[in-house]
Amino acid sequence: MKIAAQIVLWGLSIFFGYQIYKSVSGPLEFKKVKEKRFAKVISRLKDISKSEEAYRVVNGKYTSNYDSLVHFIENGQFTITSQRDTSWMEYDPIYKIDMPKEGKIIDTLGFVSIKDSLFKNSDRYKKMMYVPYTDDSKKFELEAKTIEKNGYQAPVFQAKVHKEVLLQDQPKDLVAQELTTENITEDIKGPEIIVGSLEEVSTSGNWPTIYDAKTNNNKE
Template sequence: MAPIVSILLFLVAIFLGYKVYNSIMGPVEFNKAKEERYKKVIAKLKDIKAAELAYQEVVGGFNGDFDSLVQFLDTAQFAITQRRDTVYDDVEKNKAYGIDEGYYIEEVLIDTLRFTSVKDSLYAGDRYKTMMNVPGTDTKFDLDAGTLDKDGTKYAVFEAKVSKDVVLQGLNKDLITQEKMVQSVDGVNGEYLKVGSMNEVNTSGNWPKLYDTAKDQ
C-alpha cells in the first residue's frame, strides 16, 4: 500500500509543479509571442498611415479602399518645392502718399523644383502592395475613411484596425481576454491594434512609444 501512496504523491507533486511552472511561464511565453506579433502588425499599420497621409497631401482627404490606395501609390508623385520670401514696392500706396518708396509688399513664393515618386519616398521595394494583410493570418485590416463634423467644421479622418483576437489567435484564451482589457501607458489599449480614428481627429496609432523608432517619433 505504501508504494502506491508514494507513487500517487509523486504524481501529485509533478502535477502541482507543472501547474506552478505554467502559471509563471505561461504569461511570460504569451507576452513574448504577443510582442513579436504586435511588432509585425504595427509595422503594417505604419505603412498604411504613411500611404493615407501621402494621399491626403497629394489628393486631399483620405482613402477607405486598399485597392484604390495601392493604385494611387503606383503612380503618385510628391512635388518638391522651395519657399522664397520676396519684398517689392507698394506702388499704389506710395503714389497715394506722393512718395517714391516707403511702403512695401511682402510675399512668399513657392517654386516647384521637381517631382518624386511617392512610393519610392516612403517604401523600400513594393511592400506597400501587401500592407492590407495582417501578418501571420489570412485576414486583412479593416479600413475606413470619411469626414468628421466637429463644431461645424468637417475634418477628413481614417481608421485602420484589426482585433487582438485575430493577431493573438492560438495563444492562451484567458490571457487574450485580459489583453483586450488593457488600459496602460505601456500597453496597446483596447480590443484592437489600430491607427487613426473615425470618432476623433487623430492619425496616431494606439500603441506605446516602445514600438516606435526615432524616425517615427
C-alpha cells in the same frame, strides 16, 4: 501497496509541479507571443498611416480603399517646390500713384516618386493591408471620411484590428485578460490595435511608446 502509494504520490507531485510551472511560464510565454505579434501589426499600421498621409497631401483626403492606396504609392508623385518673397510697384487707383506691393512666388523644382520617398527599395506596402499571422486571410479594417471640426471639414481615417484575431491560438483566459487591460504604459489598452481616428483629427496609434522601438525590427 506501499510501492503503489509511492508511485501515486510521485505522480501527484509531478502533476502539481507541472501545474505550478505552467501557471508561471504560461503568462510569460503569452507575453512574448503577444508582444512579437503586436509589434509586427504596429509596423504595418505605421506603413498604412504614412501612406494615407501622403495620399491626403496630394489628394486632399484619405482613402478607405487599399487598391487605390497601393496604386497611389506606385504611381503618385510629390511636387517639390520652393517659395521666395518678391516685391513690385503697382499703380493704386485710390491714391493715383505707384505703390509698393509684396507677395510670394512658388517655383516648381521637380517631382519625386511616392514609392521612393516612403519605401525606397522595399515593396512591403503591397502587404501592409494584411494582418500578420493570419496567412493574409484577414485585412485591417480601414475607413476614411470627413468630419466637422471648428467649422472646418477635416478628412480623417482609421485602420484597426481586434486583438482576438491575432491571439486566437492562445489560452482563452489570458486573451480575455488582454482585452480588458488598462496598463497604458506597457500594454495596448482595450480590445483593438488602432491607428488614426474617426472622431478626432489624429494619425496617432493607441499603442505605448515602448512599441515604437520594437517596430524598427519588423520592417519587411
